[in-house]
Amino acid sequence: MLKPIGIFDSGVGGTSIWKEINKQLPYESTVYLADSKNAPYGIKSNEEILRLSIKNTEFLLQKDCKLIVVACNTATTNAIDYLRAYYSIPFIGIEPAIKPAALQTKTKKIGVLATKGTLSSSLFHNTSKLFAEGITVIEQEGAGLVELIEAGQIDSRKIEDLLKKYIDPMLEKNIDSLVLGCTHYPYLVPILKKMLPSKIKIIDSGEAVARQTKAVLMKNRSLELENNIPTHTFYSNSNLNVLKNLMDNYDVSIVYKDF
Structure with a gap:
């Protein structure tokens, strides 16, 4: 076998x-x-x-x-x-795709949507330090998103409201790449594409x-x-x-x- x-x-x-x-x-x-x-x-x-x-x-x-x-x-x-x-x-x-985002960014500002456990880890910080020198990495904890996805509420209003809350501050800071730092989050791409300007690239691993x-x-x-x-x-x-x-x-x- x-x-x-x-x-x-x-x-x-x-x-x-x-x-x-x-x-x-x-x-x-x-x-x-x-x-x-x-x-x-x-x-x-x-x-x-x-x-x-x-x-x-x-x-x-x-x-x-x-x-x-x-x-x-x-x-x-x-x-x-x-x-x-x-x-x-x-x-x-x-691990979050910091490297490709850092290589592609024109505004020198990239957003990372991830869990608290990932954002607070030494591996994440070492990766950011190694590949994102001279680039502003805007970190955002996606609190509540995994629970909603696990509950089958991918297309829910709750998900949309949370994403808007997390994404809007990143847009205000002029990111041009959004790194999805959790394997649950690619299921949110259809919603994110409706929220984000077409120039912003969504990157996962x-x-x-x-x-x-x-x-x-x-x-x-x-x-x-x-x-x-x-x-x-x-x-x-x-x-x-x-x-x-x-x-x-x-x-x-x-x-x-x-x-």
């Missing part, structure tokens, strides 16, 4: 990453773990995020995964160094993560290129309806698992 790629997130947001991986690596099987019961990770302590990340990793290792994608910005910024040091399996992390996953598998000679009929199993410890709606157009199995 071929080993799958493992993916975990604090809920359904990492499915935005899964979709990019599935697009770029169509012959790879996957196991996705949605820890929705404990969402959002962004308001938890570093110790709690690490504990949950270890628990998720152990679950995916039991499924014989060959590589694990930490499809959560907060878990990446707070736990991936430990996971890489403790486990021998390769880990692919997610999904495509880059899929490319890096492919590169690591190629390096390890474990990439499935053809002649493999993949299987995709999604596990969640919460209501399955939101996950089912987001994955409606894909041939996947969705299973409730109390972990």
